[in-house]
Amino acid sequence: xxxxxxxxxGLVKPSQTLSLTCAIxxxxxxxxxxxWNWIRQSPSRGLEWLGRTYYRSKWSNDYAVSMRSRITIxxxxxxxxxxxxxxxVTPEDTAxxxxxxxxxxxxxxxxxxxxxxxxx
Amino acid sequence: xxxxxxxxxxxxxxxxxVRITCQGDSxxxxxxxxxxxxxxxxxVFVIYGKNNRPSGIPDRFSASSSGNxxxxxxxxxxxxxxxxxYCNSRDRxxxxxxxxxxxxxxxL
Numbered sequence: 294x295x296x297x298x299x300x301x302x303g304l305v306k307p308s309q310t311l312s313l314t315c316a317i318x319x320x321x322x323x324x325x326x327x328x329w330n331w332i333r334q335s336p337s338r339g340l341e342w343l344g345r346t347y348y349r350s351k352w353s354n355d356y357a358v359s360m361r362s363r364i365t366i367x368x369x370x371x372x373x374x375x376x377x378x379x380x381x382v383t384p385e386d387t388a389x390x391x392x393x394x395x396x397x398x399x400x401x402x403x404x405x406x407x408x409x410x411x412x413x
Numbered sequence: 414x415x416x417x418x419x420x421x422x423x424x425x426x427x428x429x430x431v432r433i434t435c436q437g438d439s440x441x442x443x444x445x446x447x448x449x450x451x452x453x454x455x456x457v458f459v460i461y462g463k464n465n466r467p468s469g470i471p472d473r474f475s476a477s478s479s480g481n482x483x484x485x486x487x488x489x490x491x492x493x494x495x496x497x498x499y500c501n502s503r504d505r506x507x508x509x510x511x512x513x514x515x516x517x518x519x520x521l
Contacts, residue, residue, distance in 0.1 A: 399446035
C-alpha cells in the first residue's frame with residue numbers, strides 16, 4: 294500500500310517561497326505507471342490541481358496554467374520523494390496542500406495535507 | 414479550461430439510495446473519478462469510471478456516466494457515508510485535470 298508523508302513549514306511570509314516535500318513508501322517516484330501530484334484546497338477555490346511530475350523513459354512535468362510562472366515540482370530519486378516550490382506567495386496561496394499519487398487516471402493515494410498560511 | 418459542476422448539497426435518509434452528479438464537457442471524453450472527504454481529513458479515492466473501486470470501498474458505491482454527466486450512487490446510505498464528495502476528470506483544454514466543486518452529503 295502506497296503511503297505519502299508530507300513535510301514542510303505551515304507558515305510562509307508574503308513574497309517568499311513555499312516549499313513542501315512528499316516522501317513515498319510502497320512505490321517509486323520513478324514508476325512508469327504513476328504520476329506524482331500536488332493539489333491544494335481552500336474554501337474559496339475548492340480542490341485545485343497544481344501540477345505533477347512523472348517518469349516515462351524521461352522526466353516530465355505538467356503545471357496548472359495559472360501556476361506556471363511560479364511553480365516547480367521536482368523528483369528526488371535518492372530519497373524517493375518529490376517536492377513543491379511556489380515562489381512569490383501571497384495570502385491567496387493560503388490553503389491545505391496535498392501530495393497525491395495518480396495511477397490509472399485517479400488519485401489513489403493522498404498525503405495527510407499541510408495547512409500553509411501566508412502571513413507576515 | 415473546462416469546469417465540473419456539482420450540486421452543493423444533497424441529503425438522503427439512512428438506508429436509502431442517493432445519486433450525486435457531476436456535469437462538464439470533459440466528461441464526454443473522459444471518465445470521472447470520485448473522492449470522499451470527511452472533515453479534517455484528506456480525500457479518499459472511492460471509484461473510477463465504470464465501477465472501478467479500490468480495495469476497501471464498499472460495493473454500495475457505484476458509478477455511471479452518460480453524455481456530459483457522471484454519477485456516483487450510494488445504495489443503502491450509511492451514517493458513515495456523510496461527507497463531501499468530489500469528482501474529477503482529465504481535460505483537453507487548459508489544465509490536464511479538472512475538479513468539481515464538491516457535494517456535501519447529509520445522511521438523515
